[in-house]
Amino acid sequence: VQLVESGGGLVQPGGSLRLSCAASGFTFSSNYMSWYRQAPGKERELVAGITSAGRTTTYADSVKGRFTISRDNAKNTVSLQMNSLKPEDTAVYYCSVTRVVRYWGQGTQVTVSS
Numbered sequence: 832v833q834l835v836e837s838g839g840g841l842v843q844p845g846g847s848l849r850l851s852c853a854a855s856g857f858t859f860s861s862n863y864m865s866w867y868r869q870a871p872g873k874e875r876e877l878v879a880g881i882t883s884a885g886r887t888t889t890y891a892d893s894v895k896g897r898f899t900i901s902r903d904n905a906k907n908t909v910s911l912q913m914n915s916l917k918p919e920d921t922a923v924y925y926c927s928v929t930r931v932v933r934y935w936g937q938g939t940q941v942t943v944s945s
Contacts, residue, residue: 852926
């Protein structure tokens, strides 16, 4: 299993970023995918999840209405569109899949600051 995140960076409050995760080594279209984040000094938390066919999504309360998770099963990618970013969204963002054990990507840093 390999998960490779991209798209992080520095953005001003109110700005947008789109994260992507390229997956390989498993049957992507059959698996639930998630995005997590971990801020300095805090535990890793679930941000959003999407079912295998993309029909159902879930979000942390803190990001509802601002973030959108999506997937492209033809390209084995899952994305996280982040709008109206706030300083408290600053964290390392991880793509994840559970197949007996939970797998993580290397993470991508998102910094929201003026």
